[in-house]
Amino acid sequence: MVEDNPQDELLTLRSMRKVNLGNLVEVVRDGQQALDYLFREGEFAGRTGPDLPALVLLDLGLPRLGGLEVLSRIRKDERTRALPVVIFTSSSEEEDRLASLVGGANSFVRKPVDFAEFAEKVGRLGVYWVAVNEAPRSWSRG
Numbered sequence: 506m507v508e509d510n511p512q513d514e515l516l517t518l519r520s521m522r523k524v525n526l527g528n529l530v531e532v533v534r535d536g537q538q539a540l541d542y543l544f545r546e547g548e549f550a551g552r553t554g555p556d557l558p559a560l561v562l563l564d565l566g567l568p569r570l571g572g573l574e575v576l577s578r579i580r581k582d583e584r585t586r587a588l589p590v591v592i593f594t595s596s597s598e599e600e601d602r603l604a605s606l607v608g609g610a611n612s613f614v615r616k617p618v619d620f621a622e623f624a625e626k627v628g629r630l631g632v633y634w635v636a637v638n639e640a641p642r643s644w645s646r647g
Contacts, residue, residue, distance in 0.1 A: 536570025
């Protein structure tokens with residue numbers, strides 16, 4: 506999960522735990538950290554575990570490097586080109602939705618303001634992308 510808002514991070518993790526997925530979530534807080542994590546560079550150069558996560562939940566309004574730029578770099582690299590990326594943002598702008606999907610996002614999900622709706626939406630996202638969707642075996646979670 507790439508999220509710079511501590512409240513959204515907490516709500517997302519809590520919602521993932523409710524569907525037994527919370528222990529599988531790694532969090533980075535800006536766009537550059539996301540790329541460093543995925544490509545094992547910078548502070549994540551020594552990262553162990555699976556090469557790729559099952560899913561990237563990507564906010565758009567991130568410090569250092571915005572979500573659309575992160576998405577672009579993910580799609581340009583052979584190693585991450587097919588990695589599932591869900592834009593999970595508070596933006597309701599049509600241009601953000603269009604840019605995300607044209608840029609290669611697998612889905613665009615707006616963060617609800619209501620806590621119960623937020624928790625339900627995150628739970629559904631997690632179950633679908635981590636438990637229902639079948640990623641290539643080469644992406645095994647190690």
